[in-house]
Amino acid sequence: MKNILGYYLMPHPPLIIPSIGKGEEKKIQNTINACESIGKEISILKPKTIVVITPHATMFSDAIAISNEEKIKGNLIKFRDFETNIELEIDKEFNDELLNLCKSENISAAGVDSNLLRRFNKDYELDHGTMIPMYFVNKYYTDYKIVHITYSILNDIELYKFGMAIQKTAKNLNKNTVIIASGDLSHRLTEDGPYEYSPQGAKFDKELIENLENGNVVNIFNMDKCMIEEAGECGLRSLYILLGAMEGNSIQGELLSYEGPFGVGYGVMKFNQEGENISNLDKLVKIKEESFNKKISNSNPYVKLARESLNYYFKNKRLMIASNDLPREMLEERHGVFVSLKKFGQLRGCIGTIFPTTDCVANEIIRNAIQAAIADPRFLEVTEDELVDIDISVDVLTNPIKAIKEELNPKIYGVIVSKGQNRGLLLPDLEGVDTVEEQLNIACQKGGINPNSDYSIEKFEVIRYKEGENNEI
Template sequence: MSISGTYLLPHPPIVIPEVGKGEEKKISDTSDNFHKIGKEIAEKKPNTIIIITPHGVMFQDAISLSYVEEILGNFKNFRVPDVSMKLKIDKELTNKIYELAYSVGISSIIATNTLLNKYNSSVSLDHGAMVPLYFINKYYEDYKLVHITYSALSDIDLYRFGICINKAVEELNEDCVLIASGDLSHKLKQEGPYGFDAAGEKFDKELLHCLHIGDVNGVFDIDKGTISNAGECGRRSIAIMLGALDEKKFIGDLMSYEGTFGVGYGIMKFNIIADGPSKLVELEELKNKAYENINNQKDPYVKLARESLTSYLKTGKELKIIPDYVTDEMKDKKRGVFVSLKKHGELRGCIGTIFPITINIAEEIIRNAISAGINDPRFYSVEEEELLDIDFSVDVLTEPERASIDELDPKEYGVIVKSKGRTGLLLPDLEGVNTVEEQLAIALDKAGINYDEDYEIQKFKVIRHKEE
């Protein structure tokens, strides 16, 4: 036996009639096609449904596989606790997937309640799983579940994990369907939950087109900036799903796409048309090409930041010789510097100095790049294998000057607040910080200064360097 059906399904709780209370009619195409998929899966009568979700208990460095006898969930977070479900976990298949992933070095975790209790959590169904299953359960309930939550591993490792899923299904002679649960861009409309960004529509069109024509390489070659700015939550579910389709030629049948509420809801089923070669080699070539582009980076500021952290992770030592590409300005001037790391568009580390503590900008970058990678207390240390998926940026601060509230502009100026030895800083032009009041509130909170205390304000500009 094998995976007999593969689907990309969204997970808007509002499509559930008990949650939507009439609003679900605004996405009737999505609702209608959920019912069609439910009926189709009922006709297939799979023993197990494998679902990949963004919203289960997520580990930053490992894919999570729920491992309990039964898994429960309800929509109490959406004010309808009576809408609930309880499903048996296919523990044999879950364990087999874990074993195969472990054997090829893909970081994954068997998530039990004993483990999750340490994190004040428990194994449960999330809405990323429950929304698709709600419609399936209308027509078919005689199945077990494999519940998988992706993590921020590299795209290739996610793809390889998908290969492990398919191999486990074949080795155990299981009859399964696989669902990649994921919404597309969350930034399709200004009135949407995350505002508007032109990258949203661009991402959705590119992704769905690539899936429609079976272009796996195209999915993995979508511009990182587009992915980051689109604000999506489905791409990594899709990466795993595509791995499960490795060695298959397929086309994607887009049944519907709606962006009524500012979020892209795409329903697609995948039809296998022939056997084909594995895509792993080609994906590795894409990865090597990406390395070449990084190594050819022209901006010396971000190039130095990347080289500094890379060298430290490989050797355990700080760069001692300043590279030839470092400019005279970087060697002659002293400035405060912030180095930021983002992985798949999400912050992975940020450390900086308001005022310089080394002899020049270059040394400041070398020092802060390492600290951003290994000393940011909000994150575990960056590992060498992650570097390809991390984007570096370097902010060089101008000399701070005293300012009044009227002189601030969160898009143009960063802000420093000081009171009784406490200092808080916020860089300019940050996503989600649109007003002076928001900027000051965050800076004061970082410093532990109450809003009604006396405090000094300074403003500064940054010269921002990003990887191309």
């Protein structure tokens, strides 16, 4: 007998609630009908525990958060809904077993309560990513306890393993359970939507839904990273956990509804298990290793050196020395260099020098790669375990030259603004920086310079090397 009775993907648009939508919700009536059908189905299944995975409660970069007080409640006042309030009892027994499993299996998860969140100036409460799905469940069924989970920016395999731990917890406790992955699909479907449009948005939604319908778990974990980042989704990591909870079975997704009239994709799905003793975990681990090795082997000497310097530092706790077999220009030329580290599309560290501070580009890369990992004040230090999930880029700067505003182009030139001892720099071709005015304002802000004052401008170009791209050198 299976302890997990149902698996669902549900969106969380606040306007789906009539007191918020005020009629606009009728434009996603199919979504409403599909969510209602899930609420009714759960009332028939009568689970004792409902696990909800959300992207919108307090999220930690290094651990999955599990709300761990006796109860949790929330409202939708920030959406000007003064009527909807939900209070739920936490399944502490489930939490304890799940946290113990995570500890024994080295999965980064933590119980959170009011005291912990207060240290981060956050409230212990239900978020709208949880309240919207539970609004439909509570219409038909309330005899359950909740497990309230906020996913983390961990690697996809670890999220999958966390889903497996949920499955094991339900089995160990012999507790009838339902799992809801809360998440919207692409937020960039249309030009008139609330977020910047990308043609990758519709492509992402179509590919993800097809893979879910066909039960192609491996394909979901192998989707193009650039497409995922461009899509601006918030549901994929919830799905990674949900899919992990179905490990050992072949699955088939049943699409109940898909709509996107507001520029955001709302997918409602239920999942059926068709066969047992089918494991995807080993395949996922193998593909991840192959993908990483391919990325490294296809990289150019600039990012290879940055990667090698990080590996060497974590192993030996000191800087490596540039070898003599590097390309001549890396050993003989001197330039400023920026090294950027990204994890799952999110910046994880970036340190650079405007002018060279070492004897050659190679040593500039080595120094700045380590500084990006351990000395960027915006982030916690990178750990050795993270390196497999980090993508590296190296920007080699040309010598800056004086410029006037009319000579700038934020897609081609970076800028340095100076006034007195204050100086601010911004690299070129950054997402969201489309005009000269935006570029100068941000550079001034970084340098502590009044953008309306008189300041000097210099421009420079960069040669950008990305990991996995075998750039000409």
